[in-house]
Amino acid sequence: MLTSLFTGLAPAEAPPSTLAHISEWLGIMGLCVFSFFALLGIAGANLGLGLMIIALFLSPEAWPRLLRQPLFRVCLLVIGYIALRTVWPPAESAGDPQTQGDQAMDWAWLFLFFVPAWWLSRAPNRWVLSLSLMFSGFALGIVASLDAAALSGLQEGVRSGFHFGKPIIFGFDCAVAILALLVLVFWLLRPGLAVTRTRQGIMIGLAILAMLFFTEGLIVSQSRGVWLSLVVALPATLLVLGLCSAQGQRYTRQHLAVMTGILALSSLVLLLNWNTITQRIQYERQELGVVVSEGLEEAPLSSSTYRLHLWKFGLAKWLEKPVLGWGPGTTLAMIDAENDIALKNPDGTTSYDHLHNAYLEVLFQLGLTGFALITVVCALLVWLVIQGYRKQCLSRYLLTFLLGNFVLIAVYSLTDFRHLHWNWRFYWLIIAGIAFACSLTENRSAANRT
Numbered sequence: 432m433l434t435s436l437f438t439g440l441a442p443a444e445a446p447p448s449t450l451a452h453i454s455e456w457l458g459i460m461g462l463c464v465f466s467f468f469a470l471l472g473i474a475g476a477n478l479g480l481g482l483m484i485i486a487l488f489l490s491p492e493a494w495p496r497l498l499r500q501p502l503f504r505v506c507l508l509v510i511g512y513i514a515l516r517t518v519w520p521p522a523e524s525a526g527d528p529q530t531q532g533d534q535a536m537d538w539a540w541l542f543l544f545f546v547p548a549w550w551l552s553r554a555p556n557r558w559v560l561s562l563s564l565m566f567s568g569f570a571l572g573i574v575a576s577l578d579a580a581a582l583s584g585l586q587e588g589v590r591s592g593f594h595f596g597k598p599i600i601f602g603f604d605c606a607v608a609i610l611a612l613l614v615l616v617f618w619l620l621r622p623g624l625a626v627t628r629t630r631q632g633i634m635i636g637l638a639i640l641a642m643l644f645f646t647e648g649l650i651v652s653q654s655r656g657v658w659l660s661l662v663v664a665l666p667a668t669l670l671v672l673g674l675c676s677a678q679g680q681r682y683t684r685q686h687l688a689v690m691t692g693i694l695a696l697s698s699l700v701l702l703l704n705w706n707t708i709t710q711r712i713q714y715e716r717q718e719l720g721v722v723v724s725e726g727l728e729e730a731p732l733s734s735s736t737y738r739l740h741l742w743k744f745g746l747a748k749w750l751e752k753p754v755l756g757w758g759p760g761t762t763l764a765m766i767d768a769e770n771d772i773a774l775k776n777p778d779g780t781t782s783y784d785h786l787h788n789a790y791l792e793v794l795f796q797l798g799l800t801g802f803a804l805i806t807v808v809c810a811l812l813v814w815l816v817i818q819g820y821r822k823q824c825l826s827r828y829l830l831t832f833l834l835g836n837f838v839l840i841a842v843y844s845l846t847d848f849r850h851l852h853w854n855w856r857f858y859w860l861i862i863a864g865i866a867f868a869c870s871l872t873e874n875r876s877a878a879n880r881t
Contacts, residue, residue, distance in 0.1 A: 602652025
């Protein structure tokens with residue numbers, strides 16, 4: 432593990448010139464800074480991303496290779512389409528130009544994952560370094576937020592997002608950390624691991640303790656949509672691990688013993704937080720029962736019924752402009768123009784600024800055209816990951832982690848839309864960057880079989 436961290440620092444090939452040498456080290460420095468601050472703070476993450484972009488422009492090798500990649504060209508096409516929909520909005524749009532421009536930039540950033548992808552591809556197993564830094568920064572942010580007021584609130588069952596402020600994004604990133612640690616445990620259990628049994632046991636124990644730490648964070652977030660996402664993603668992760676195991680290396684007694692221990696400890700954490708979990712799940716059962724029996728208009732307003740009203744509004748408005756949508760940054764203005772109490776926050780003074788459904792939000796703002804382009808990007812990412820595994824450019828453990836993330840995102844996107852927030856956006860740039868890097872490292876397949 433430590434070997435993978437250190438080998439990720441140096442480029443796999445000696446830079447051919449002084450400019451290339453400067454570019455390589457500037458790029459790895461930017462990647463390290465960006466990864467550490469991706470889930471910690473926006474200023475540091477922006478600094479790291481800026482360094483990577485500068486280094487990419489200085490790299491004499493990057494652009495010729497990137498231009499040969501179909502995914503890179505589709506990303507540029509999506510960014511171009513977003514720009515077009517921003518400068519050429521529909522005449523009926525009530526969106527504020529400043530808001531539209533800002534949100535268009537947020538959309539465009541999502542498709543710059545080729546920047547970290549290039550620097551992730553420059554050395555074997557550099558993704559290990561990037562993920563380790565990302566989760567270290569995330570854990571540091573949580574610990575730094577644990578002051579007396581936060582601890583008092585946790586004891587009283589108050590929902591928290593810690594240093595993020597947004598509980599939903601915080602819960603989502605805790606779910607990602609749980610997936611990563613689960614895969615790490617299986618990596619530590621693999622045959623041929625060159626460590627003693629004592630050291631192996633210590634590392635597995637530390638991974639399980641970290642998993643319980645993030646599980647507690649997931650519960651504290653009280654994000655039901657994230658809970659549902661993880662319930663779907665965990666079995667999918669275990670299934671992929673089992674299907675991708677080499678012959679004779681399927682689940683062993685050791686695997687089952689460790690999994691039993693994880694389940695027992697996780698059950699204990701769930702039991703200790705049972706009141707919080709059940710109250711959160713049952714909170715709106717009565718309101719949803721009214722929706723089923725009497726209809727949406729008769730149901731009291733709650734978290735779930737607000738979402739249903741937003742989905743109904745978003746679908747109706749999208750059908751008015753199905754091909755091109757209403758343009759980036761128009762959701763809040765159009766919801767506000769309705770002046771409907773069912774589309775306002777519980778305080779009744781401000782309107783919701785998104786539709787609480789990523790698929791519907793894409794259709795609403797970018798239309799079928801944007802939805803189709805983004806679908807192509809996502810499909811290419813999945814295809815590159817699967818092809819990378821078939822060509823032995825990445826291990827089954829990385830394959831499992833990436834596919835688990837894609838499942839988590841797919842389910843999470845049904846009930847929320849936080850994808851343009853800095854902490855979700857930076858997470859995505861790393862995950863999508865790792866997936867894209869698979870197609871840039873085919874000539875170093877042997878080095879990535881960890």
